[in-house]
Amino acid sequence: MxxxxxxxxxxxxxxxxxxxxxxxxxxxxxxxxxxxxxxDRFAKLERLxxxxxxxxxxxxxxxxxxxxxxxxxEMHESKVRESDPDxxxxxGRVLSFxxxxxSAFAHLGDRSGRLxxxxxxxxxxxxxxxxxxxxxxxxxxxxxxPLFRTRTGEATVRVEGLALxxxxxxxxxxxKEEVSESGERVVHSGFSDVESRYRxxxxxxxxxxxxxxxxxxxxxxxxxxRRWLDDRGFLEVETPVLQPLYGGALARPFTTHHNAxxxxxxxxxxxxxxxKRLIVGTLDRVYEIGKNFRNEGVDxxxxxxxxxxxxxxxxxxxxxxxxxxxxxxxxxxREVCGSLELHYGGRTVDFSRPWARLSFAASIEKFTDIDIxxxxxxxxxxxxxxxxxxxxxxxxxxxxx
Numbered sequence: 001m002x003x004x005x006x007x008x009x010x011x012x013x014x015x016x017x018x019x020x021x022x023x024x025x026x027x028x029x030x031x032x033x034x035x036x037x038x039x040d041r042f043a044k045l046e047r048l049x050x051x052x053x054x055x056x057x058x059x060x061x062x063x064x065x066x067x068x069x070x071x072x073x074e075m076h077e078s079k080v081r082e083s084d085p086d087x088x089x090x091x092g093r094v095l096s097f098x099x100x101x102x103s104a105f106a107h108l109g110d111r112s113g114r115l116x117x118x119x120x121x122x123x124x125x126x127x128x129x130x131x132x133x134x135x136x137x138x139x140x141x142x143x144x145x146p147l148f149r150t151r152t153g154e155a156t157v158r159v160e161g162l163a164l165x166x167x168x169x170x171x172x173x174x175x176k177e178e179v180s181e182s183g184e185r186v187v188h189s190g191f192s193d194v195e196s197r198y199r200x201x202x203x204x205x206x207x208x209x210x211x212x213x214x215x216x217x218x219x220x221x222x223x224x225x226r227r228w229l230d231d232r233g234f235l236e237v238e239t240p241v242l243q244p245l246y247g248g249a250l251a252r253p254f255t256t257h258h259n260a261x262x263x264x265x266x267x268x269x270x271x272x273x274x275x276k277r278l279i280v281g282t283l284d285r286v287y288e289i290g291k292n293f294r295n296e297g298v299d300x301x302x303x304x305x306x307x308x309x310x311x312x313x314x315x316x317x318x319x320x321x322x323x324x325x326x327x328x329x330x331x332x333x334r335e336v337c338g339s340l341e342l343h344y345g346g347r348t349v350d351f352s353r354p355w356a357r358l359s360f361a362a363s364i365e366k367f368t369d370i371d372i373x374x375x376x377x378x379x380x381x382x383x384x385x386x387x388x389x390x391x392x393x394x395x396x397x398x399x400x401x
Contacts, residue, residue, distance in 0.1 A: 009023050009024035010022065010023060011023040011027030024046070024050070025042075025046035026044075029046065038171070041136055041171075042169060044136070044167070045167050045169065047134065053127070053164065055167035056166055057163060057166070060091050060163060060165050062089050062091045063088050063089040064088050064090055065090070066108060066114060067112035068112065069090050069115060070113070070147075072088070073085055074155070085147050086146070088144065088146070088147065088157065089143075090110075090144075091108070091140065091141065091142040091165060092109050092110040092114075092140070093108065093110070093138060093140050093206070094106055094135060094136070094138060094139045094141060095108065095109045095114060097135060097136075097137060103118065104118075104132065105119075105156075108141070109209075111212060115155070116150070116154050116155070116157070117143050117156060117157040118156045118157065118158050118159060119132055120158070124159070124160075124162065125161075128159075131162050134167075137168075138168035138171060138172045138174075138206075139167055140164075140165040140166040140168070141162060141163060142163040142165055143157055143161065144157075144159070144161045145157050145159045145160035146160075172207055173191040173203065174190060174207050175192075176190070190207060191203060191204060191207050191208065194300070197211075220336040221336055224331075224336055225289065225328065225332055226289065228331055229311065232285070234311060235283055235286050235287070236286075236287055236288065236289070237275070237287070237288055238288065239271055239274035239275060239278075239290075240268065241291070242256070242258070242266070243267075244263065244264075247273050248269060248271065249270040252294065252295045253268075254295045267292075267293035269293065270308070271292065271308065275288060275311075276312060284314035284315070287310065287311035288311075289307065291305055291307060292306060292307075292308050293305050294306075326354070326355055327353075333351055340352050360401075361373050364401075372401055380400045381393050
């Protein structure tokens, strides 16, 4: 790029201070092999910079998250109807945009939810009007102004000030949204390919609010487990991730080399052995929430690195630990989800206590009619081989079972 103060671009005729290959940057981006929507966004980016507008703000200080702003407005409506609500200052990603000429409506989204905003061009300052012409879906903006209700009854921010926080250069795969008669949000098309969604989790999170909700629930489960254990005298600890001998489970480890010690180490496959050493060291209740690693198969529900909660308690037998597990799960479920009934896969699962308890042998007999305690090992080999395990004859009895 070469400075060229006051020169007219031969492509569009606009005066510019920066040229590339003889044309302004906005025209140059249009000549590249990028998809047209991307070229258009790059062009808007450069036009903003030429006008002295920085499209990536250093900071912005919202007064509310979007859902909190909506709640505050509804509380104001219910208490003080004769006065205007205080202005709010909110930020979010542009999820929809409808330009009506002299005015425009948009929806902003953040982690808490979404909120409609309204622009009236003749009520905005010159900079805000210029920014409005350069807004695309997916951009991050900040707005300030009071809330009001539109004729359709939707709570909306009447924008008095607009700031561009981050210009998005690649379109996000937003689908077409509609609200059913029951009030349920329905998305058509959009980002639906399962493999792409898992490989590009950031895009999945950006366009699918139900995925963000999963992340929120998971974080709530971890926090609730930690509080539950802390309240019962368990001590949270950290044990080594790099171990000279791996153990605590049957799994293939990841192997690495420690250069300073010139020795081979393994990523842990379980926390068990170090936690048990802490019990020996008179820490009678310990737990760890941490990453474990197993260098084995991968599919949509099995990841070679995963988070595990593992806990140990002195003076307790397996019956006490079964009681603890039931109580932990039900209390955390009640706190995070508000109910002991979950709907999953078209079924309702009731976690109410007491849970059914079966021994290992009794559970196999219940679901397969095989009495493993009285079945010769040769028959077990045949049974396992029939499931597709050609190596059944090489397996020890515990592995057969």
